[in-house]
Amino acid sequence: MVTVDRLVKDYGTLRAVDGVSFTINKGDILGFLGPNGAGKSTTMKMITGFLTPTSGKATVDGFDVTENPIEVKQRIGYLPESSAAYPEMTVVEFLTYVAEARGITDKEEVTSRLADVIVKCHLDSVKYRTIENLSKGYRQRVGVAQAIIHDPQVLILDEPTDGLDPNQKHEVRKLIQAMAKDKAIVLSTHILEEVEAICNRVIIIDQGKVLVDETPEAFKARKPGATIDEVFRDITNKNILA
Known part of the structure; x- marks a missing residue:
């Protein structure tokens, strides 16, 4: 449904997204994670056609986001952060x-x-x-x-449960799960419990690069006994120190 191939976005000398690649299939709920400023929103804006990539390619249902922007937008539902x-x-x-x-x-x-x-x-x-x-x-x-x-066939949701109380969050999560049967869904969130609750894949991006692309189970298994928040902090802190 969605293919992202070596996407790059530069703002002058700043490289906000640096060679990001992944695919999303029908039935996927992808948890797209990263610290503030990691490149998540920029990547999603390129997939939706709101930003033009500096280089690389993204397609939605076979349509190139740069060459076929109308066809792409017809197939996407987008909830921006604001x-x-x-x-x-x-x-x-x-x-x-x-x-x-x-x-x-x-x-x-x-x-x-x-x-x-x-x-x-x-x-x-x-x-x-x-x-x-x-x-x-x-x-x-x-x-x-x-x-x-x-x-839409593809949903890109940036912080969809932001500002909701626990009951409302539960309802939105149920709605996302119900829709996932015949859609590809990208869920960007800072609430890591949502990844465990509804996602079948997790990608972590930091400093514009993909660090992790695996199942939530494999992600947690990186540090047995730790919470998903602790694993996330461990990976992103190592990337900062590196």
């Missing part, structure tokens, strides 16, 4: 706008998609409220809803 929305719109108005912008023009289909994501993201009680008057948790749910309203 999910943008029009604060003066109600939830229903905003999601309707996103559906139409995604090319869903049939009114019955728009209504059906809207009803589906409102239920999935537990937004029924706030659907007629303006986004500026929502709590951070509800705004985050609106962000997830806009990412899935067009039923």
